[in-house]
Amino acid sequence: RKEVEQDPGPFNVPEGATVAFNCTYSNSASQSFFWYRQDCRKEPKLLMSVYSSGNEDGRFTAQLNRASQYISLLIRDSKLSDSATYLCVVNIGGYGGSQGNLIFGKGTKLSVKP
Amino acid sequence: DAGVTQSPTHLIKTRGQQVTLRCSPKSGHDTVSWYQQALGQGPQFIFQYYEEEERQRGNFPDRFSGHQFPNYSSELNVNALLLGDSALYLCASSSYMTTQPQHFGDGTRLSIL
Numbered sequence: 155r156k157e158v159e160q161d162p163g164p165f166n167v168p169e170g171a172t173v174a175f176n177c178t179y180s181n182s183a184s185q186s187f188f189w190y191r192q193d194c195r196k197e198p199k200l201l202m203s204v205y206s207s208g209n210e211d212g213r214f215t216a217q218l219n220r221a222s223q224y225i226s227l228l229i230r231d232s233k234l235s236d237s238a239t240y241l242c243v244v245n246i247g248g249y250g251g252s253q254g255n256l257i258f259g260k261g262t263k264l265s266v267k268p
Numbered sequence: 269d270a271g272v273t274q275s276p277t278h279l280i281k282t283r284g285q286q287v288t289l290r291c292s293p294k295s296g297h298d299t300v301s302w303y304q305q306a307l308g309q310g311p312q313f314i315f316q317y318y319e320e321e322e323r324q325r326g327n328f329p330d331r332f333s334g335h336q337f338p339n340y341s342s343e344l345n346v347n348a349l350l351l352g353d354s355a356l357y358l359c360a361s362s363s364y365m366t367t368q369p370q371h372f373g374d375g376t377r378l379s380i381l
Contacts, residue, residue, distance in 0.1 A: 158310075185367075186367060188369060195356075195377075196374070197358055197372040197373060197374050197375050198311065198358070198372050199372070200369045200371075203369065241310055241311075255301060255313035255316060255324050255326060256301075256303075256311075256313060256360075256370060257313070258303075258310030258311045258312070259310050260308070260309055260310045261310055
């Protein structure tokens with residue numbers, strides 16, 4: 155079983171649509187969770203951290219279910235500029251309090267059409 | 269405030285050659301992590317450096333080695349290049365004693381012919 159699994163998509167949605175991405179992780183010792191966004195041939199950029207209580211940043215809402223080892227990202231009112239690959243990322247925890255290495259899913263590709 | 273900078277941006281090598289990639293962390297960061305991203309895949313962790321020592325290592329062979337300098341910058345060295353080493357190599361920096369997210373550089377795109 156892969157450490158972090160995501161539906162690769164692509165998700166093709168019209169502008170204004172609501173779209174949800176899901177992700178599961180295998181290591182129950184995982185400590186931190188993130189969604190990164192990656193545009194074509196660019197570096198990953200942090201979209202948001204994910205907390206057990208759930209968190210929202212504008213049109214983006216992230217949820218974490220530790221019992222089910224499941225993470226989600228909801229994008230409301232999709233914009234053309236939201237087109238990208240969304241990477242689910244888990245941190246197992248590292249040495250001496252450091253963040254440690256990040257475990258990435260393969261990413262889910264989103265394409266928002268006019 | 270300079271972010272993470274990597275050089276070169278692109279590189280073409282042939283099988284069997286050796287390559288060195290460079291990374292300067294974001295100002296205020298002391299930890300550098302290296303990742304390999306093959307086409308269509310998520311980044312995979314290679315190793316992490318802090319205080320000039322390798323602190324963690326992913327599942328990569330000994331052909332992959334690194335170094336961190338007193339100014340926190342880092343190098344990734346790959347020996348005996350294989351076709352399968354063709355990928356985007358990403359450097360990420362962070363502060364060791366925090367849990368703040370890592371910041372990524374633009375990457376070096378390495379092509380092996």
